[in-house]
Amino acid sequence: MSKFYYNEEQESYDAIVVGTGISGGWAAKELCENGLKTLILERGRMVKHIEDYETANKDPWDFPNGGVATKEIIEQQPKQHRTGYTTSQASHMWFVNDLEHPYNETKRFDWMRGYHVGGRSLQWGRQSYRWSDIDFTANQRDGIAVDWPVRYKDIAPWYSKVENYIGVSGEALNLPQLPDSDFLPMMELNCVEQHVREKVAENFDGRVITAGRTAHITGDKKFDGRTKCQFRNRCIRGCPFGGYFSSLSSTLPAAEATGNMTLRPDSIVHEVMYDPDTKRATGVKVIDRVTKEAHEFKAKVIFLCASAIASTSILMQSKSDRFPNGMGNDSDQLGRNIMNHHLGVGASGKFDGFEDKYYKGRKPSGVYIPRFRNLGGDSDRKDYKRGFGYQGGASRGNWEDMIAEMSHGKSLKEAITKPGGWTFGIGGFGEILPYEENRFTLDYDKKDQWGLPTVTFDAEFKENEYNMRKDMQDSAVEMLEKAGLRDVVGYDNTASHAIGLGIHEMGTARMGKDRKTSVLNANNALHDVPNVYVTDGSFMTSASCVNPSLTYMAFTARAANHAVEELKKGNI
Amino acid sequence: MDRRKALKNMGLAMGYTVATPTLISIMQSCKGEPVVTWTPEFLTSSEGAVLTKVVDVILPKTDTPSASELQVDIFIDKFAKDVLEKDQQDFLRMAMGKFTDKALQDSENQK
Numbered sequence: 001m002s003k004f005y006y007n008e009e010q011e012s013y014d015a016i017v018v019g020t021g022i023s024g025g026w027a028a029k030e031l032c033e034n035g036l037k038t039l040i041l042e043r044g045r046m047v048k049h050i051e052d053y054e055t056a057n058k059d060p061w062d063f064p065n066g067g068v069a070t071k072e073i074i075e076q077q078p079k080q081h082r083t084g085y086t087t088s089q090a091s092h093m094w095f096v097n098d099l100e101h102p103y104n105e106t107k108r109f110d111w112m113r114g115y116h117v118g119g120r121s122l123q124w125g126r127q128s129y130r131w132s133d134i135d136f137t138a139n140q141r142d143g144i145a146v147d148w149p150v151r152y153k154d155i156a157p158w159y160s161k162v163e164n165y166i167g168v169s170g171e172a173l174n175l176p177q178l179p180d181s182d183f184l185p186m187m188e189l190n191c192v193e194q195h196v197r198e199k200v201a202e203n204f205d206g207r208v209i210t211a212g213r214t215a216h217i218t219g220d221k222k223f224d225g226r227t228k229c230q231f232r233n234r235c236i237r238g239c240p241f242g243g244y245f246s247s248l249s250s251t252l253p254a255a256e257a258t259g260n261m262t263l264r265p266d267s268i269v270h271e272v273m274y275d276p277d278t279k280r281a282t283g284v285k286v287i288d289r290v291t292k293e294a295h296e297f298k299a300k301v302i303f304l305c306a307s308a309i310a311s312t313s314i315l316m317q318s319k320s321d322r323f324p325n326g327m328g329n330d331s332d333q334l335g336r337n338i339m340n341h342h343l344g345v346g347a348s349g350k351f352d353g354f355e356d357k358y359y360k361g362r363k364p365s366g367v368y369i370p371r372f373r374n375l376g377g378d379s380d381r382k383d384y385k386r387g388f389g390y391q392g393g394a395s396r397g398n399w400e401d402m403i404a405e406m407s408h409g410k411s412l413k414e415a416i417t418k419p420g421g422w423t424f425g426i427g428g429f430g431e432i433l434p435y436e437e438n439r440f441t442l443d444y445d446k447k448d449q450w451g452l453p454t455v456t457f458d459a460e461f462k463e464n465e466y467n468m469r470k471d472m473q474d475s476a477v478e479m480l481e482k483a484g485l486r487d488v489v490g491y492d493n494t495a496s497h498a499i500g501l502g503i504h505e506m507g508t509a510r511m512g513k514d515r516k517t518s519v520l521n522a523n524n525a526l527h528d529v530p531n532v533y534v535t536d537g538s539f540m541t542s543a544s545c546v547n548p549s550l551t552y553m554a555f556t557a558r559a560a561n562h563a564v565e566e567l568k569k570g571n572i
Numbered sequence: 573m574d575r576r577k578a579l580k581n582m583g584l585a586m587g588y589t590v591a592t593p594t595l596i597s598i599m600q601s602c603k604g605e606p607v608v609t610w611t612p613e614f615l616t617s618s619e620g621a622v623l624t625k626v627v628d629v630i631l632p633k634t635d636t637p638s639a640s641e642l643q644v645d646i647f648i649d650k651f652a653k654d655v656l657e658k659d660q661q662d663f664l665r666m667a668m669g670k671f672t673d674k675a676l677q678d679s680e681n682q683k
Contacts, residue, residue, distance in 0.1 A: 066647075070654045408630040 003288070005046070007262040012298035013039045014567070016284055017305055018269045018314065021119025022549045023536040023556045024305035025247025026162070028255035030560035031303070036567070037260050039297055040252075041267040043289060043306070044115030047122070049248040053238030055090045063089045079103075082110045083501060086123075091236040094123045102454055104443055109457035110500025111309065117265050118248040119307070120503070121549075123236045126215045126244050126365070127391065128168045129546035130159050130179040134375065139542050142385050145337060145434040146512040148541045149522035152179070158554035166245035166553070167223055169365075170213030177387075178370040178546070185219040186211040190359040192351050192394035192422045193367050199483035200369075206379075207372050207479070212365035212391060215245040215550075225253055231361030244364070266290050270452050272302055272318040272327055272532060280572065281327075281532045284314075287450045301531045301563050301572055305556065308338075308505040308537035309440060309455055315509060315519075315526075315534070316442050317453070328509070328519050328526035335441060337434035337507035338459045339543040344496025345469045346390060347476035348425030349485030358396065358419060366393025369426065369479075371545055373471065384467040385433065388545045390476065392426030424485055428472035431545040432499065433464050434507055459499050504548050506540035524559035531572035533559045610646055614653035614661070619668045622675075623648060 014036035017027045024040065031038045060067055069077075069087040080095040081087040087095065096113045103111055114120045133152040140147040156179070163182045171186040189197060189211060197209035216229040226242030226249055235244050242249035255261040266289040273282045273296065283298035304311035312334055318327035326334050371387035373379050397420020402412060438459035446454045469492055477490040495501075512518025515527035520539050526532045535556040537548060544551075566572045612620035627639035627648070639645070652664055 065651050065654050068655055071657075072654070409632055410634055413631055413634055413636065 003264050003266060005263040005265070006256050007259075010037065010039075010262065012283070013037050013262075014299060015039070015301045015303065015563070016041060016297055016299040017303040018284065018311070019119060019305035019307065019536065020117045020247055020252065020263075021114075021305065021307065021536070022121045022124065022247065023552045024119065024303070025121060025251030025255075026553050026556040027303040027305050027533075027535060027560050028247075028261055029251040030557050031301075031564065032255040032258040032260040034561070034564040035258075035260065036301075036564065038255070038262070039299065040255070040261060040263045041269050041284070041286060041297070042117050042119075042263070042265045043268040043310075044117065044119075044265060045289075046265040047117040047238075047248060049118075049242070049246075049253070050238075050240045053240055054093070055237045056234060056240050058090065058237075065089075079110065080112055082495070083112060083503075086112060086236075090234070091123060094236070094238075100449065102446070102448060104446060104454055104456040106456055106458035107460050108498035108500075109440075109459060110498055111455075111457070111505070112500070112503045113307070117263070118238075118246055118252070121246040122238055122248060124246075124549060125503075125547060126235060127368070127547040128163075128166075128170075128181065128213050128215045128550040129368075129389075130181055131155070131544050131546065131551055132177050132179050134177050135542065135544040135546075138386060138544075139434070144385070144542075145436075146510065146514065146517050146541060149511055149513045154522075155551075155554050155558065158558040159550065161557055162550065162553040166215050166250060167217045167221065167226075168213055168550070169211070169216050169218040169229075171210045173208060173210060173370075175208065175370055177375055181213060181550075183213070184217065184221060187214065187216070187218060187363055187365050189367060190363075190394055191354045191357045192424055195351075195354070196394070196424055196480075196483040196485075197367070200479055203482040204372075204479065207369065209367050209369050212368045214365040216243055216364060223250075226250065229364065231363055233362035233364040235364050267295070268450055268452070269306065269314055270317050270450075272304075272314060272529075273298075274318065274320045274322065274327060274529065276320065276322050279322075279529070281529050287452070289450070292450060300567060302533070303556075303560070303563070304532065304534045304538075305536050308508050308540075311534050311536055312440075312508040312538050313442060313453075313455060323528075327532065328528055330528060331515065331517055331519060333436075333510060333517065333519050335508050336436045336439045337510055337541075338438045338440060338457070338499065339432045339434055339504075339506040339540060340499050341429045341502035341504050341543065341545065341547075342432055342461060342465055342469065342496065342499070343427055343429050343502050344493035345430075345472045345476075345491065346392065346425065346427035347473065347480050347488055347490040348392075348423055349480045349488035351394065351422040351424055351485050354422060363393075366391060367426070381471065384464045384471070386431035386464070386468070386545065388428045388430035388468060388472050390426040390428050390472075392424070394422055394424040397421055397423065424480065424483075426476050426480070428469075428476065429502065429545055429547070430465065430468045430472055431543050432461070434510070434542055435459075435462065438499075438507075440508065457499075461497060461499065504537065504543075506537040506543050506548060509534050509538040510541045511539045512541060523562045524555055525562075530566070531563075533563060535559045610643075612649045614649045615665075615668060619665075619672065620645065620649060622668065622672050626671075 015038040020042040169184040172180040229243035271285040286295040316326040369390040373387040399416035401420040442453040473490040509519040511520045624645040631639035
């Protein structure tokens with residue numbers, strides 16, 4: 001069977017996109033819709049929307065052992081298991097086998113990967129937030145790293161374009177630190193979430209609790225091939241309704257519909273080829289995942305959307321006389337400034353009241369508390385820079401509450417069929433600063449089964465992150481107590497003191513104005529090879545505290561349209 | 573009282589915490605019945621038989637089925653084998669052993 005889907009193999013292409021996730025899907029859609037014959041390369045297996053979501057309609061009792069990760073799964077996926085939730089029987093197939101895809105940790109780094117068509121857009125958290133100029137100017141203001149070459153006004157129209165295509169539910173608040181998206185109707189808060197929202201507004205000047213802004217279809221707007229969110233909260237398994245955005249449900253079908261897309265799964269890209277005469281990239285080198293055969297594919301423009309670490313690894317391996325240390329790496333910034341969001345810190349408490357209230361369905365999102373630190377005036381902190389937001393929610397307990405009770409018999413049976421008490425909890429998502437020494441390198445002594453060098457991480461939190469975490473916990477406890485919750489308990493999981501569990505790898509090929517200190521220009525192209533674009537998390541110059549996927553999509557759409565214009569002008 | 577703590581106490585300081593007619597009835601009710609109607613994969617056959625009784629003490633048949641009718645005992649045994657870590661498995665074995673011994677002993681004392 002042909003490895004090529006949707007079209008036959010061609011001698012050369014207008015564009016090649018490496019990766020099929022959040023960023024790759026958008027590059028594919030925009031390039032194909034602009035008429036470019038585009039080859040999409042994905043290192044993992046083929047996945048077909050809906051038909052390959054094998055666990056999507058399973059109930060807990062359909063899985064052996066209640067669906068939890070068995071020892072057999074954990075032996076294959078010991079690092080993917082570090083989240084505590086990804087390796088359940090419902091979702092472990094969307095995360096890599098660590099034995100087949102090893103990496104090294106000088107310092108612990110939790111690298112969660114999904115190698116399949118659709119990438120991590122299939123199992124992402126779907127939280128979608130715009131950046132503001134407070135984020136884009138942060139490095140300049142603090143004198144940290146380098147300034148972003150982009151401001152909010154440059155990216156705002158692309159946010160709108162993306163939001164109107166993918167659908168983002170949320171509530172408009174007109175906050176300077178968190179610009180509103182073009183929203184679909186917000187997901188309703190339940191009664192305790194609403195109560196806490198009112199109490200926090202009464203007690204804390206300017207602090208807001210709102211619905212999580214999520215890439216789910218709510219309301220009556222129509223989307224091609226997708227239907228409204230069904231409130232099943234089984235998103236991580238793949239959604240047969242297309243209720244949330246993934247490249248499988250949304251951007252890849254749009255690219256396919258143009259007739260311009262050719263997709264080749266099982267294609268591990270390891271090098272971008274360079275022509276020193278034209279000073280342009282000419283194509284990519286690929287190893288077939290299954291047959292291990294080598295292939296080369298040629299194109300006029302290359303988009304690397306393989307995820308932050310993977311795209312930068314490809315550039316590092318793309319060595320030539322012109323680029324002995326990796327393509328576009330004159331600045332020695334490739335692999336540096338690894339960022340993510342730090343989490344696993346917050347508070348929860350119990351709520352007395354609303355015993356007669358419940359909620360309908362399984363809301364796949366909760367509440368969001370936008371950043372309220374270091375925004376000027378009283379909000380400024382001396383002990384750390386930047387800020388954090390919280391995600392959380394309220395729910396009623398279930399039968400599991402009774403596990404701890406020393407009761408049995410008929411009375412226990414009666415108790416476990418009634419809803420338990422209300423709890424409300426929030427967990428922080430904090431910004432990690434870009435540090436040059438937080439980096440990864442390639443180890444050519446430890447190669448994988450395809451003969452490619454493995455990634456070695458050497459990155460850690462520093463004082464700014466630890467100081468912020470103290471405030472993340474203290475502020476959570478303070479807010480919950482003032483909101484009238486009882487038995488409020490703060491937490492700061494030490495397992496979250498390593499980088500990675502945010503699953504938002506950023507940096508390693510940062511954007512900047514100056515080619516001496518950055519890898520990419522303001523349009524996501526390499527300073528020194530203008531037909532190579534990198535539009536996944538690797539371009540991020542700083543991290544903000546909000547979930548990054550919406551920003552990757554907006555920058556990808558912008559970069560793809562830039563590439564189309566440059567091709568038309570004959571510049572690349 | 574916390575069930576987890578109670579089980580732990582049972583294991584570590586057996587003989588001082590739990591001795592109830594219910595436990596005694598477990599052992600007494602075993603008499604004259606088939607020892608076990610399923611083959612445990614993790615527990616021994618006699619431990620499996622005790623487990624079947626224990627889950628039905630916790631969740632007996634009422635107007636809804638009992639735990640063993642829903643094969644909760646079989647689920648627990650399989651879960652212990654496929655999911656529990658070695659130290660958790662060892663603890664379960666130890667606790668089951670002590671529990672059975674204690675219940676038998678109390679049962680003897682009743683006579």
